[in-house]
Amino acid sequence: MRVAVYPGSFDPVTFGHLDILERATLIFDKVVMAVLENPGKAPLFTTEERVELIRAAVAEHPRLDHIEVGTFSGLTVDYARQSGATAIVRGLRAVSDFENEFQMALMNRRLAPQVHTVFLMTAFSNVFVSSSLIKEVCRYGGRVDDFVPPVCAAAMRRKFGIEQSAGGG
Numbered sequence: 001m002r003v004a005v006y007p008g009s010f011d012p013v014t015f016g017h018l019d020i021l022e023r024a025t026l027i028f029d030k031v032v033m034a035v036l037e038n039p040g041k042a043p044l045f046t047t048e049e050r051v052e053l054i055r056a057a058v059a060e061h062p063r064l065d066h067i068e069v070g071t072f073s074g075l076t077v078d079y080a081r082q083s084g085a086t087a088i089v090r091g092l093r094a095v096s097d098f099e100n101e102f103q104m105a106l107m108n109r110r111l112a113p114q115v116h117t118v119f120l121m122t123a124f125s126n127v128f129v130s131s132s133l134i135k136e137v138c139r140y141g142g143r144v145d146d147f148v149p150p151v152c153a154a155a156m157r158r159k160f161g162i163e164q165s166a167g168g169g
């Protein structure tokens with residue numbers, strides 16, 4: 001059984017993340033989405049909320065099976081080992097992602113040589129999609145429905161006190 005962890009902040013999960021997740025499920029028997037408990041980053045959503053949003057997004061997605069959602073603090077490689085994973089999945093959007101991801105992958109390999117990082121490329125339509133950009137757009141009333149699942153768009157609007165009919169798009 002090939003298990004991978006897909007770690008991230010997922011604040012909130014986007015169509016870009018789901019695209020990577022779907023590709024990962026084609027390669028691995030089980031993919032564990034691992035939500036980092038990161039108080040230092042002051043996330044918009046609590047860990048529990050981020051987990052619930054992922055669960056809801058996955059449930060309404062037609063092609064996502066064999067997925068678990070977990071939370072972790074500490075090192076990704078430790079969580080990978082605890083989960084019985086031999087791989088860490090990360091998405092790449094543009095060259096700008098590469099340097100940081102390359103550094104993390106090499107450090108993770110140094111820490112846990114038996115855990116391999118697998119980079120998957122997102123669909124072209126998601127190249128500019130990031131949780132932080134989407135939060136900013138939503139915060140100022142822009143329309144985010146093309147970038148995140150409906151549950152996430154609604155949850156963001158609630159957080160920011162935005163009316164349902166957000167404009168900008």
Ligand code: PNS
Pocket residue numbers: 007008009010036074075076077103104105107108
């Ligand atoms: O969604 P993000 O914020 O890009 O995810 C970053 C994440 C969670 C993959 C990274 O910050 C991470 O692995 N954090 C856990 C701590 C850790 O293992 N640090 C060493 C990485 S070399």
